Amino acid sequence: MSDGQIVVSDLTKQYRKVRAVDHLSFTVEPGRVTGFLGPNGAGKTTTLRMVLNLVRPTGGTATIGGHRYADLHDPVRHVGAVLEASSAHKGRTGRNHLRIICQAAGIPKERADEVLDLVGLTPAAKRKFRGYSLGMRQRLGIAAALVGDPHVLILDEPANGLDPEGIRWMRDLLKTLAGQGRTILVSSHLLSEMELLADDIVIIAAGKLVRQGTVAQVVDSMAHTGRVRVRTPQPEELTKALATTENVVVTPNGEGALVVSGIDTATVGAAAFRAGVELHELVPERPDLEEVFLELTKGKAAIR
């Protein structure tokens, strides 16, 4: 399964007045779960739709395993996708919905029952889609994406509508699939969920790439936005010493303790040393993904 790399290169989509995606480039590696993050209106869904040949790019290319989606000999066997708007005919049973996909892809119809079982929908197989709950609809979408046992999975907001048990189920499923060497690209705005799920993240805002890397890399790149916890017997002296540095905010945090934000531990230590302040504790507090995300996408208007 070495051919599951997704390469987005200089991808651009210009709608009449809005540039939804703007010279966007990133790669998604096999064997890992990649979180695709961005504020509402950042261009996530448009990008995924261009990767899947549903929306025609104004410029640039998107390839999966080196091929454009439209050129894949057998797309269902390579790529599975759950898009936000993916749905089924209200009057058709879940099982028939899947059987139609099997039929169009040349896969025996028994596969429909296998994937229904896999997502836990067997009891509702013969029920019409109109009677499905939001969580069941999401599971049916995942079942549809897995019909061809694809080595690339693309999911747009898959956690929408799932209950906590469903979210955990999805997380385990996606991690297992990635562990088998598959490429998993998941868009979401649930940052705490992404922190648990993703190995890599790609952050976009206003159609442009903001940051790409492993979760740790991205968070570390913004370590300076984190806080430093300091304990000292001379908090007043230290506060004075730090006040000369720009953008630093010092907040008292109880008995002899301070929380300093805007600089890293080394700078705090150096300032204390120069001022001759004794330190008992100097601890960096890493920002979490949410803080990093908000910092990175700050001021990039979501509604354009």
Next chain:
Amino acid sequence: MSVTLESPALARAGDSGRSPLRLVRAEITKIRTTNTWWLFVIGIVLVTALAFLVNALGHHYNELQPPSGSVPADRQDEVNAAIAEAHTPAGLAKIAADMMTSGQFFGLLFAMLIGILVVTNEFFHQTATTTFMTNPHRTAVIMAKAVAGTLFGALFWLVSTVLDLAATPIYLSSQHVSVSLTQWTVVRSVLLNLLAFVVWAIFGLGIGTLLRSQIGSVITGMALYLVGFAAVLIVFNLIYAAYPHAWVHTAQVIAPAVASSVMITPGRLYPDAPPQWVGAAVLTGYAVVTGGIGIWLTRRRDIS
């Protein structure tokens, strides 16, 4: 957690890839797995029965056995002439052909509606995404839809024709006339009626791809068919009043509904009507043009 590997169904899938035949089968399954088609068949049965009754009474009172004494004396010659013409071999063939195509006028409406629905259902139920991901070759998908719509149009024709075939001999013998239903004039009308059902299904598909909105397409299609029929007659009669040339009446055939009536009526539908083949050519032309526009639009449009 056992995930997707070890699938007996997939192991049997063999070499898949894209195949036009599979797409057609999938499209047929799509229609077959919802209620629409058999509701339409019930509709066909009803409109055929109703039309047969109206036609039977019409021919009975106008030509075959007009009740004596109900006609003013000054029109008696006219009526006698009509009766005489109806009882010639050509006249009887025309009546037989008319009875054998009973139900066409409203039956074609159902053929057009199924054509509209095979396309607009995908947008109404948001399944277009799945459909075009399963096969990104959009021309092939639309062609498969055209074939499936055509087959159901043909099914409607078959249901209508079987009913007519059962009732026509009974009716004709009740009128004490003997006509062969296997003579070419009658068979030709029945076969051209099949062409009409097929063409209207494709016509509907074209409207559906053009508008995509289900309710909008259905209303537009019905208006074109029902109001368009009357409007064309009015407009052409106004033109004829200003330019009394026979070709003005002949040209009414450009209205699709007029064309399908012209096509199935042996001889002339009305004085100055063009021959049957012109009706067939006009209708086929509409199918090719609307189907072609549908494919062209679907190829270049974004699916979102």
